[in-house]
Amino acid sequence: MPASRIALHPRLADDTHVLGRAPSGTLLLHRNALLPWLILVPDTEVLDLLALPPAILQQALDDCAQLDRYIRSRWGVERVNFAAIGNIVPQLHLHRVGRKVGDCCWPLPVWGHLTSAATYATGDLAAIRAEVAALWP
Numbered sequence: 150m151p152a153s154r155i156a157l158h159p160r161l162a163d164d165t166h167v168l169g170r171a172p173s174g175t176l177l178l179h180r181n182a183l184l185p186w187l188i189l190v191p192d193t194e195v196l197d198l199l200a201l202p203p204a205i206l207q208q209a210l211d212d213c214a215q216l217d218r219y220i221r222s223r224w225g226v227e228r229v230n231f232a233a234i235g236n237i238v239p240q241l242h243l244h245r246v247g248r249k250v251g252d253c254c255w256p257l258p259v260w261g262h263l264t265s266a267a268t269y270a271t272g273d274l275a276a277i278r279a280e281v282a283a284l285w286p
Contacts, residue, residue: 157177164179166274178269189209
């Protein structure tokens with residue numbers, strides 16, 4: 150898939166690993182490995198999800214559904230939270246966060262409650278990149 154046409158907001162670039170591409174945009178993995186947290190950054194200058202043109206909105210939602218299935222399968226989570234907030238990072242980006250009872254923030258939202266951190270091992274990061282790439286051959 151082609152490279153992103155849109156530059157990542159500096160905060161997104163600092164807080165994530167780039168995984169690759171989905172049909173609608175760039176796929177990121179939050180650097181904190183305590184929770185499975187993927188982020189889709191659609192290739193658009195539009196700032197709000199529901200302001201996207203219908204075809205782009207549908208593709209982004211289809212990509213998020215694919216990520217949902219992947220997160221559930223890989224990490225065995227009970228829920229996958231979805232958020233498109235944009236208060237701190239105005240660039241449209243769609244969070245997919247795997248959650249399960251007893252995780253480090255449960256039952257609170259991750260924002261403001263993720264007070265510890267873990268890093269991905271190089272091998273784990275490479276495996277996740279390969280698995281995500283296989284979602285959109």
